[in-house]
Amino acid sequence: MCGRYADFRTLQDLADAFVITPENIDAEARGLPASWNSAPTQRVRMVAERADDQGEIRRLLATARWGLVPSWAKDPAVGSRMINARSETAATKPSFASALARRRCLLPADAYYEWQRTPGSAARTPRVPFAIRRAGGEVFAFAGLYEVWGPEDLVTVTILTAAASGELAAVHDRRPLVLPPSAWDRWLDPAGGAQEVADLLAMPAPPCEIYEVGSQVNSPRENSAGLLDPA
DNA sequence: CCAGACGTTGTT
DNA sequence: GTCTGG
């Protein structure tokens, strides 16, 4: 799955990677500090497309709270349990279906963390964190969904997940769904059809480096570049 | 029909 | 809002 990640790329690099012009970067996104340990309920950077007042589609860099709050929720606290959505089932889940149809987004990341539980070990055995990154340092674009909630238009997001395979499966059986640049336009287009969206959900994982890191990353309060140092 | 849930992960 | 369970 994906419950913790790093997003520390400079604003300029990120805007270049996602082809976002300066007027389409909102103030929150400009001010959001780099993070080596983004956790659920925190603000994260988000790329989305929507029509402006003239009906022009704009690609925006904004922020959202991680943990999707469905539009019908009475209490936004439910969002803390909606940090991931299964790509296999999101289309039929009341919590995610409308967002999958109309409110898709991308969440940039430089690395993510997975915790390995050793098979057959005692329940209290600490799990071991691993970092996953692109070998060439390319940015990850996690496939996400967003929702706008309540009188204050709280924007929240969830990260789609898929089955892990290969080397990654030895660490954990789920992974975030990562989309390559060639898929970004189609994913973000609010008018994209269900079949096209379904095809994108089947995107294979890109090749990655996977290595153990120190247990400091366990605490959501830790946040420094050293969290990505090999253990 | 109305009431109540609406999620993922992992563990047993 | 929409689906499932009673």
Place this chain on the structure above:
DNA sequence: CCAGACGTTGTT
């Protein structure tokens, strides 16, 4: 995801 709290009343 992991860490940390987990409760009420009343008093200062």
Place this chain on the structure above:
DNA sequence: GTCTGG
């Protein structure tokens, strides 16, 4: 043990 918060 289970829920909430980050």
